[in-house]
Amino acid sequence: MTHIYLDNAATTPMAPEVITEMTQQMTENFGNASNIHYFGRQARQVLDASRQVLAQSIHAQESEIVFTSGGTESDNTAVLQTAFARQSLGKHLITTAIEHEAILKPMHFLETQGFEVTYLPVDENGQISMTDFKNALRPDTILVSIMTGNNEVGSHMPIHEIGELLKDHQAWFHTDAVQAYGLLDIDVQRDHIDLLSVSAHKLNGPKFLGFLYRRQGLNFPSFVKGGDQEDKRRAGTENIPAIAGFAKAVRLITPTEKAQRQAKYAGFKQQIIAGLKAAHIDFELNGSLAADNLQHVLNLWIKGVSTTILQMNLDLAGFAISGGSACTAGSLEPSHVLTAMYGADSPRISESIRVSFGKDNTATEIDAFVQALVQNVQQIKARQKTLI
Secondary structure, eight states: OOOEEOBTTTOOOOOHHHHHHHHHHHHHOOOOTTOOSHHHHHHHHHHHHHHHHHHHHTTOOGGGEEEESSHHHHHHIIIIIHHHHHGGGOOEEEEETTOOHHHHHHHHHHHHTTOEEEEEOOOTTSOOOHHHHHHHOOTTEEEEEOOSBOTTTOOBOOHHHHHHHHTTSSSEEEEEOTTTBTTBOOOTTTTTOSEEEEEGGGGTSOSSOEEEEEOTTOOOOOSSOSSOHHHHTSOSOOOHHHHHHHHHHHHHOOHHHHHHHHHHHHHHHHHHHHHHHHTTOOEEESSOOOTTSOTTEEEEEETTOOHHHHHHHHHHTTEEOBSSOGGGTTSSSOOHHHHHHHOTTOGGGGSEEEEEOOTTOOHHHHHHHHHHHHHHHHHHHHHHHHHO
16 A cells, blocks of 8 residues: 655655665764864864754854754743743733644743733634734833744734734744744744744654754743753753754755745645535634645544544545644644634534645646545545435
């Protein structure tokens, strides 16, 4: 059986060029970048060159890139360390109801420590209201953390507008760009972003690696205690092969490639929607088809069909999709994103699937997926009728 991977919002396969780069580094460059001898200097050169690539990709300075173990650590660091370091200025924070758990759980923890958090609601497109944001912003707000693009429905938040409002406010602006990095144009200067989180495995790089962009002049202690690596901002010996692989993955995504991927994925969305309509499948889109959204994410409400049953049946047919965020897929809890968008009583919560595309997916694979999806939905519906 041929297996087709359509869960790229969860993770992506490493690009062959990345594997080659990492293999070469593991073979030739095993030194510790903190050492001053030849082997350490060789590792430091790779580290510095990689940091430059990543900084340029978001229009930052090299000194503003701090390597971490991934998006979760970057998010946790931005939220927790900012809150504790700046609490003398206020204890109010703003986020949204559809953030990743790596933001929401630190926020919930901070509430137990005496902080006040405003969770902005979203509409049925997964979008916040700027009026709500303006009304929530207070003189004692010390941090605003709003994701660039949502991992379940692909909604693109008004990052530039938020940054403009905050540029003269004391609050630091953090954005979780884990899903958006590599697909959307990100400019921390243009958008007045103070902190930004990225994870390498979302763009065909290695797992357990990411970075936190930390604007020059922002002061808070290292989240991971230990050595003085990363200019005393994150302890732990840097993983040089993985970092080199991360930089390679970023170099592969030129501005032209980025635009081509977005266009390709938008085409895949239309291909699936057209196929479902032609087969008279009863479905609705969760979110919207806005042109500036993350085009690699498509979330569908297949009316009357259990998410779990459909996901299992498609897996048996050779197609990997998900029912929502991979980080909560093993949980019995409903999607907090769809709950925030449609309400806890909506049937969408238990009848929706997420399909997410990657650079190696083809139109032929999408055709095969549509056929399998239609066939499985029809079979499930037929079995349901026989049980009535």
